[in-house]
Amino acid sequence: EAGVAQSPRYKIIEKRQSVAFWCNPISGHATLYWYQQILGQGPKLLIQFQNNGVVDDSQLPKDRFSAERLKGVDSTLKIQPAKLEDSAVYLCASSPTGSVGNTGELFFGEGSRLTVL
Amino acid sequence: AQRVTQPEKLLSVFKGAPVELKCNYSYSGSPELFWYVQYSRQRLQLLLRHISRESIKGFTADLNKGETSFHLKKPFAQEEDSAMYYCALVRGNGGSQGNLIFGKGTKLSVKP
Numbered sequence: 001e002a003g004v005a006q007s008p009r010y011k012i013i014e015k016r017q018s019v020a021f022w023c024n025p026i027s028g029h030a031t032l033y034w035y036q037q038i039l040g041q042g043p044k045l046l047i048q049f050q051n052n053g054v055v056d057d058s059q060l061p062k063d064r065f066s067a068e069r070l071k072g073v074d075s076t077l078k079i080q081p082a083k084l085e086d087s088a089v090y091l092c093a094s095s096p097t098g099s100v101g102n103t104g105e106l107f108f109g110e111g112s113r114l115t116v117l
Numbered sequence: 118a119q120r121v122t123q124p125e126k127l128l129s130v131f132k133g134a135p136v137e138l139k140c141n142y143s144y145s146g147s148p149e150l151f152w153y154v155q156y157s158r159q160r161l162q163l164l165l166r167h168i169s170r171e172s173i174k175g176f177t178a179d180l181n182k183g184e185t186s187f188h189l190k191k192p193f194a195q196e197e198d199s200a201m202y203y204c205a206l207v208r209g210n211g212g213s214q215g216n217l218i219f220g221k222g223t224k225l226s227v228k229p
Binding site: 003004033035040041042043044045048055056091103104105106108109110 | 121123126149150151160161162163166203205207208216217218219220221222
């Protein structure tokens with residue numbers, strides 16, 4: 001079974017520029033998550049989708065971050081304008097419906113590493 | 118507030134020595150806790166879950182509600198255990214609505 005796919009793997013931009021990351025979850029997984037992992041920290045949830053609806057975006061900095069999952073499959077995370085503190089690895093994960101509370105298993109992609117200069 | 122604390126950034130042991138990676142949590146109610154692992158150049162993946170009371174790759178973790186801890190243990194460390202280990206707690210209502218809160222992680226280094 002193919003895993004969670006993310007692109008690009010690496011991106012370097014200057015502050016105030018914009019960037020977009022793409023994620024394709026495992027086929028059939030209804031729940032999709034975007035996590036931000038700053039160097040030396042654990043992953044921090046930005047947004048959670050159930051199909052194409054938002055379940056939790058309480059920690060998403062909405063003045064500059066946006067995310068969508070229009071058809072309930074792949075998703076895009078955008079940052080505009082980027083700040084220096086946005087330098088991090090952006091992890092996408094997916095899970096089958098109803099699994100987190102039962103199994104705790106999220107399937108992670110390899111991540112997209114963003115450097116803001 | 119729901120929180121996961123891993124007090125050690127780095128733990129270094131020799132091969133064959135016992136290992137204990139510490140995890141403390143803050144949660145009102147019955148917590149659901151997990152350990153995730155990330156080996157070098159691999160994806161973050163689930164290692165074990167407290168509810169299963171299972172042993173994976175020789176690792177076990179016991180939930181201690183009195184001490185609000187979920188420490189990861191292995192009696193004899195192997196070099197291939199070297200990795201980043203993250204303790205995680207389910208936030209929210211669980212099921213399809215839940216998501217995971219992660220600790221900052223502990224890097225385990227097993228020396229030959």
